[in-house]
Amino acid sequence: MNETQATTVPVTWSTEEIIAKRNRYYAASQRAFVPYEKPLIIRRGQGQYVWDELGNRLIDLLGMNLCISVGHAHPRIVAAVKAQVEELTHCTTMFYHPVPAHFAEELARTMPAGHDWVVHFTNSGAEAIDLALMMARIATGNQDLIALRNSYHGATYGAQGVTGVMNFRHNTGQLSNITFTAEPNQYRGAFGSGTQPYLDDLDRVIRHTTSGQLAGLLIEPVQGYGGIVPMPEGYMKGAFERVRAHGGLCIVDEVQSGFGKTGDAMWCFDAHDVVPDIVVLAKGIGNGLPLGAVVAKRDVAKAMDGKFLFHTYGANPVACAAGREVLRVIEDEKLIENARDVGARLHEGLMDLKARFSIIGDVRGRGFMQAVELVRDRGTKEPAPEETAYVFERTRVHGLVLSKSGNDKNILRMVPPLCLAMEDVEPVIDAFAQSFADLAAR
Known part of the structure; x- marks a missing residue:
């Protein structure tokens, strides 16, 4: 005993x-x-x-x-967290609380105008990737997903299935109906420099390794763990056109590149003249507090209506209070x-x-x-x-x-x-x- x-x-x-x-x-x-x-x-x-x-x-x-x-221990984030902890540490999503709802509205407003965006909060980025994959398959009715080689999307059982880095692909069965296209690495890519050779490879991947009916494409605007590999000009736009022509949705993983990291805009995809169908956020979203989010067009997310999906701490008011303040600090401090x-x-x-x-x-x-x-x-x-x-x-x-x-x-x-x-x-x-x-x- x-x-x-x-x-x-x-x-x-x-x-x-x-x-x-x-x-x-x-x-x-x-x-x-x-x-x-x-x-x-x-x-x-x-x-x-x-x-x-x-x-x-x-x-x-x-x-x-x-x-x-x-920044570590940013006084405004500390104050927001402290104020929320002193009032209520957690509120399950079975019940309502205004802080996560306000944060969802504020995140939606950062997305491209002219579209109706909704938010699903998760505990982490990898969980958000899992949800995005499920959402794309259910919304389209298709199964085939395309990811990029050298990509990193997480180490959960689902996320590692779309991760193209060997260190994070364990010797166990992976998700089915996932295929990889060559990443347009301008330094050591499989087809050298340029954009068109990599779009041509995407065409070949769709033609030879999928049914031609796609659930979606998952892409990092800048590959993070893969070694900071930015997508070259025109690649994301061309890839989105090809994927949508085959019925797929375009999923952008902004877990690493989001929240202004590239110095261009709040979201890195803004610099590529594209509008995703699903955006995955995490990491810097709460300045160190555990939180992730899937931001999707309403008609895409509606496909999950009636399907119960629960993330215990996903809409935690303390983490969301931090997230709200992160958005304000980024703007106020330029x-x-x-x-x-x-x-x-x-x-x-x-x-x-x-x-x-x-x-x-x-x-x-x-x-x-x-x-x-x-x-x-x-x-x-x-x-x-x-x-x-x-x-x-x-x-x-x-x-x-x-x-x-x-x-x-x-x-x-x-x-x-x-x-x-x-x-x-x-x-x-x-x-x-x-x-x-x-x-x-x-």
């Missing part, structure tokens, strides 16, 4: 104890995703900065995996413009590094979605995963938090909070320069 004892031990900030407890009590499935050789323990954050358990300050170029949109201007300067600095260090094969991105791809030879573009891992570790030593990503893990990915400032750019570039110099000197 197991003995039950109330937990009375205070939270520890001992590095060794934190690591030991996590290793002892986390399931294997939750222990696997640890990027650094020595685990990074975060004690607190403020704005674009975080501090580890030893008091070292780092510039957070990842926004805690893109979840921190307007954070989209900040992402545009500071992101452009950051990109310039990264390009300067490319000119100095031959291991950098490509620098790409827009606004606050930036990537540096490392290769052993610029001619062959052979990925450099070991060198990337070394530089990645050194950037932490020099005061940065970022990500290494992509199928070959040879890409340094940066998607900082929208409050990253112009005065942060020089320290960031200096830290990268020192890290690449460390690699050259080892």
Whole structure:
């Protein structure tokens, strides 16, 4: 018989104890995703900065995996959350509460005018992807879905079925009736640069690997975990035309690129002259509070009428209160413009590094979605995963938090909070320069 004892031990900030407890009590499935050789323990954050358990300050170029949109511990978000927690922590969607309803209205108003938009709140982005797939199949009556290679849409059983990154596709049965088309990667895409070759491939995929009757296409305007791969001009528009010609819906995954990350508009798809049928949101939506959403045209969502679908915390009023304030802060503090201007300067600095260090094969991105791809030879573009891992570790030593990503893990990915400032750019570039110099000197 197991003995039950109330937990009375205070939270520890001992590095060794934190690591030991996590290793002892986390399931294997939750222990696997640890990027650094020595685990990074975060004690607190403020704005674009975080501090580890030893008091070292780092510039957070990842926004805690893109979840921190307007800055750590933003006082307006804290106040909104505190006010709601003190009044009511949770209200199940079986009952009504005004905060989620107001937030749904405010999200709908950010979508393209002339369409009737509705919102379904979920607990996370992966759950929202699952719902979007189901909604597309039910609304169209078709089963075949198309995703892009190199895409990342989540690791749930449904979302990994449309994810084109090997690291997130487990050796288990996947959803049926899903096929992949080549991503229009302008650096190392299967058909080189340009847009038309990739639209031609989409035509071939529809013709040869589907029934010709589509449920939909799922696309990230900028592939996130795949290594910051922006869709080139004309691709999304051409892809939407082809998919709709075969009866499918167009699903845009803005989980990573949304909320002004590219510095163009609130939603990245706005820059591509397209109107999706379904938009998936999460991560930065609540500035770190768990929340996701599916925003869909009313006639598409109506297909689910009468079909019971319940997300326990999906419309949690605390998370929605944070979400409402996120929208206000982005507008009031002109954070989209900040992402545009500071992101452009950051990109310039990264390009300067490319000119100095031959291991950098490509620098790409827009606004606050930036990537540096490392290769052993610029001619062959052979990925450099070991060198990337070394530089990645050194950037932490020099005061940065970022990500290494992509199928070959040879890409340094940066998607900082929208409050990253112009005065942060020089320290960031200096830290990268020192890290690449460390690699050259080892």
